[in-house]
Amino acid sequence: MTLVLKDFEHLKSHFNDCVTFVLLRDDKTEIASLPHRRRDELQFLSTLIQELDTLITQAKATEKRAVTARSVNILYAAMNVIIEDIDKSKSVYESSGKVKDRLNIAMGITAEHQPSAEQYAMFYKSFNQFMKQIYNENDSRNGFKKGHIFQTVPMDKLVKFTKIGFEFEEAEQNKVNSSLVVGETTKADGAWYKPLREASGSIVAPLKSYADLANELHKLILTETADKNAADISSLDENRALQLQFLKSLEQSLSSPKASGIKDAEKTAILAGAMYLIRGFIAVEYKHEPLSHQDITATLLRKGSVVHTELTRILNAKETSVEDIEVLVTAANQYIRHMTVQTADAKESIKPGHIFTSIENFPLIPMLSMAQNIVRSCRDKAIDRCAIQLNKEIEAAKPKEASSSYSSAIYSWWKKTPKVPEEEEELDAQHEETSTAACSSSSSSSGTSHLSI
Known part of the structure; x- marks a missing residue:
């Protein structure tokens, strides 16, 4: 409707x-x-x-x-x-x-x-x-x-x-x-992929280049298969096999002649963003939130995750700002959607044949949902950090015996609203025609915490 x-x-x-x-x-x-x-x-x-x-x-x-x-x-x-x-x-x-x-x-x-x-x-x-x-x-x-x-x-x-x-x-x-449901025919791509907004070179600079990141993926696959004594990706457990096949298929698509028009920085952002998606899935598998900095190491009760550990290292995930992560994941989400979703008569559907079709039981919808989850988490963490920082400035700038003009300006700018009688x-x-006489305090958004400053 x-x-x-x-x-x-x-x-x-x-x-x-x-x-x-x-x-x-x-x-x-x-x-x-x-x-x-x-x-x-x-x-x-x-x-x-x-x-x-x-x-x-x-x-x-x-x-x-x-x-x-x-x-x-x-x-x-x-x-x-x-x-x-x-x-x-x-x-x-x-x-x-x-x-x-x-x-x-x-x-x-x-x-x-x-x-x-x-x-x-x-x-x-x-x-x-x-x-x-x-x-x-x-x-x-x-x-x-x-x-x-x-x-x-x-x-x-x-x-x-x-x-x-x-x-x-x-x-x-x-x-x-x-x-989204699978469409009847695959609509031609027409003009090759053009991002809505290109990723900044400064954001992907720590990853060096697309070739370097693709090489890191190759080494990651070798490390995981060696650790599990598996002959190839398909011999790994179902989840890891699917996740690494996804990254490999994406890398092959970005490395193909058709993708020659995509800038190196954008390719790097897309592949890095996809790596964050897989890192997020593994974190959730181990009962952590997708952007958790918690290392997933082996214990007496569980096996560790070589892939999560290596992705954390490759992406320098613990030091990368949530704003940069949002840009990378958004780049990956846009490219994945472009390659898997078609629009005909103003209605979207899944292409019957796309770059991940060969991956058995490929979870396209959960993959797109993970992207949305990470983007929201990045935004939540960013605004929380801003609020905490501002509150610290306000507290530090409160007049004592005498204050500088700067401190007074900060304090006057956004001080706390007085309590209502x-x-x-x-x-x-x-x-409001309520059945109670007292107001309830604001509850937090689902799955996120709110500041009371």
Whole structure:
């Protein structure tokens, strides 16, 4: 099912009505005066809409339609993020309230009318791209931007909203991938592979070159087969055989004449990203998270993993930033999808014949899901690191007897929001027609931890 989306002005108008409704209901004159749950959620949406409105207004005539369409996607995602926060923040017996209802009405979403998984995936991709502006130079490597637009939203809530976007992009893209079925015919590739965004040379520089990385893969296969006293890859246990056959098939594809137009840096990124996928699968096999730095060595109760150990060394995985890992895994994911998924009549399907077809029981969907899992994990870890670093700066810069102008600026920039008086919490709960008088604390996103700073 595909939902006919409302236009930007419709969404903005309905949101403004929602704000007016809440202010009148709670007898307040501005969002900042509301109890903290609704205040933070409405302030986030209000700021986001103002920024999108500015982008649309300032867009060139030739770009206005595309900017407006992208803004609608972002706003649909943001409203759904806030709806999720409302659901996660309420107590067990508390209703979701009227703000959630009004946002769904604004978007035209009902039980019978829902966006498709493809639409949702596009919403959250656009939203997550938009939210990069909270970082210096749109890059989490550089920490939070000191003048970003969401200054009125407490840091812990901004982190939570952003993480929900990461979570939902992973979930919806996995739904898209899980719906793929084998098509009837193999669509011609047409123009050879062109990445949406090429990997930076600086990111793959530690890996030297594609030839060096391919040689490391060759040595890895020899090391594993020697350790297991196996004549070849196919003689290894099922999981390792499949994983190494996958890497070998990918390397052969990238080394073929057809791939001569792909830059060396991009080939290196694709193969390295695929290695991270296999490293992730092995980590999960040993009950660790995919990006775990835990060494998988032999113990009295289990065998170790030569492949995981060697991949950790080859990739220098313990020292590589999560931002770089995301770039590498994204490069691999894009190439794997290009080689295995076709589009005909605006519908995607799996090619009957692709570079991994010869691998018996090749788990294409789990492979694509692992890529999404690692990307989300990288983003979660990156924003957590930024929040921890900022909190340290704020604590260190708090005025004692006297403070420097720099310290005062840092402290004033994003200090903690004062606690809302209990009577306002109770008023909020009453107006939300709940069955309890106390607000619940925000729960964490599934499988990830949230900061309370």
